Amino acid sequence: MFGKLTIDALPFYSGIAMGGALTVVFGALGGVAIITWLGQWRCLWTEWLTSLDHKKIGIMYVALALVMLLRGFVDAMMMRTQQAVALDSNGYLPTDHFDQILTSHATIMVFFVAMPFLIGLFNVVVPQQIGARDVAFPFMNAVSLWLTASGAALVMTSLVIGRFSAAGWSAYPPYSEAQFSPGVGVDYWIWAILLSGIGSILTGINFVVTILKRRAPGMRLLTVPMFSWAALCTSILMLFAFPALILAAALLGLDRHVGMHFFTEGGGGNMRNYVSLFWMWGHPEIYILLLPAFGIYSEVVATFSGKGLFAYESLVYAIAGVAVLSAMVWLHHFFTMGAGHDVNAFFGRVAPLVAVPTGVMIFDWLFTMYRGRVQFSVPVLFTLGFIVTFVMGGLTGVLLTLAPAYVMHDTTFLVAHFHNMMIPGALFGYLAGYQYWFPKVFGFRLEEKWGRRAFWAWIVGFYLAFVPLYILGFMGMPQHLERYYVAGWQPYLIVAEFGAVSILCGITCLAIQLAVSIRDRAALAVSSGDPWNGRTLEWATASPPAPYNFAVVPRVHGIDAWWAMKQAGTAGYRPARFQEIIIPAASSAGVVLGAMSFVFAFAMIWQIWWLAAIGGLGICAAVLLQTFHDHAEHRIAASEVEAMETRRATAAALAPGVAM
């Protein structure tokens, strides 16, 4: 009846696991209780869960990322604490539990923090930045969101029911095969990857089509703002890379449950195929995470320097060049597997080339700031912190790509290097974007003081946590150790623990910043809609934007279109009469599809076949209902558009200290 699911799946075996499970359960119940107490279920359903508005979908993506950041960070803190105390002892975590935390930390941070964060920012910003009223496929956009959310829900469920994978985030066979990992952990990992991976491919399709087909009239490709260029390159990489990951995960599942021999030790399997497939996705994935951050830094640097970007075209070519290079260097992630001299030599020579376009970008940002009036607001702080710290990450990356440098591979040097890419590289960018576009979305700025505190806690925490790991790597400490017997390592690991505490302070500051800003939202309001004196078109819409973004679609004549309009005095343009605007109607099919895919995946993991059938049929029903519903649109009457635009103009005129 319930397949492999029995009462033993509940974590009665360990106090720590039970604590984690109870936190998830009470967290979920608490959320339900608060929504019920506020009486907001109807509003939540009609305004948010069923919404096809790209801005709301973006907000939900970012909210998902921030919630999962907390979970991923708790994992990190637990690992740092274990390593700080586990000299000549077992510490407080059994091996299997430590390995699960290791796996879930990385899986969550990549798939359910970084990916939803950057896709959320795409959703909020890109259509407005290119002067579009919507993305090309609004319903598919909702499907992407809810598939990603289902994947995240699976990872959270594994904390309560059963166990998560202990095979590392890359789930290398043969350890991840049924022979060595017979439990449901690896299956949770596989299904979380499949669901969120399909969601990412759909996002990639959506944004490629949106950016190539929906730009405002007159916006040539070489006048598209940098963040949207980054979104385009990222989306193309998603389309290229995610099929490899989905295939790797699916074939691993076939090995585990159909008895196939793709990656097994015996039977003619070849685990190198898995490693190749995984990194064929994995290396482009790093740039999928980084390019959006590069786009954000470009926007922030230009806006807060009060200047156009230095050598915009070189930035475009650099970002596209990085995208192309990233797709052809995956093998440098497994030099130590022994592919042979000629293969290693090729990849060892090509991989460092990525430093060239990256260097071009760094210089472009520096020259943009040079002789500009740089305002040191919170997004700029994150950008400067990135530029300084990322240089270190880039150099250590070049060290790792040199094939003969075997000594650093599989040590904490590698751990430090990729966290150097992911935290000051990617996450600082997303946080800068969060601070920069928050007033765009909600109509009030985030408070500055707590933002600065958050920045300093994050950057100090980063250095404290990861410089010791660089040093430990040189000392030969392998990665993924849950206990060790070298006394000389412990002091560094204790310093790294302090770093994690400092990052905890950074997260706390961000939470306080959000709370304080909501409390003081009247004082922080930006009724002009353009708080930073922005340059690109997303600041031409109201803040928060109307459902249709642009009452009149602007005509663009060059880069920094909104800046040009402000210079020309056409920014406040108001047509004699407005026209009716069609936007997509809300649809419950997206969220139902997400829920059903969760049911399906959960049932497949536990082999509850009748439940899997229900889930599968539910998915089909949701897709068919939506695709054969041809008139799923909502019309906003011209008079309604006019009323909204009038309210906006009045609010801007009454605002003190209008920028424009």
Place this chain on the structure above:
Amino acid sequence: MTDSVITDNTGEESEADEAKRALDEKVYGLCICLMSDAIVFALLLAIFMVMSHNPTDGPGGQPLSVRLPQTVAQTVLLLASSATFAVAGVAIAARQRGRTLAWLSATFLLGLGFIAIEISQLYGMAAANAGPSRSGLLSAFFTVVGAHGTHVSIGLLWIVLLVGEVALRGLNPFAVSRLSRLGLFWHFLVIVWISIVSIVDLPEILEHAGSAANG
């Protein structure tokens, strides 16, 4: 940039234009989706090629060449279905509902024949102890052929749905646009099949022909 202005007529397209653009976008989106799908098949075929050098204890090349007659039959059926779909396209362009339905049904039957042969062949192999769990090579073979067969089955389901829609609602613009995308998908599957035959079957056939000539 002093010439930046907004005028009343820019960007405001008529509803007909907007509908046409929306359809263009859907075709474009499907093309991109198929490219992503093509990568999946390319990777599966690459894995097959790696595995074919490493058959271990499972039956290696020999049993796969047994499938030659069926492969020829499948190829003929699928190429014929591509042609019937193209004829259906002519009928759609002329807005002839009856002929559209007839040619779509022909396409469906040809595709169904393709799937029937494939199922019987794979079943026969599994029954003869040459199933997907026998060796890495057979895993790769069953997966790449099975993935293509699954796509064809989805295409068949899609044909049924659209035949139903055209029969009930007629050849309205939405149905025509859906049919055009189904056509892209169907012809794409034919291209994938040609790649599979070229990589899975052709080398063996050539090898046999070579050894027959030499022997």
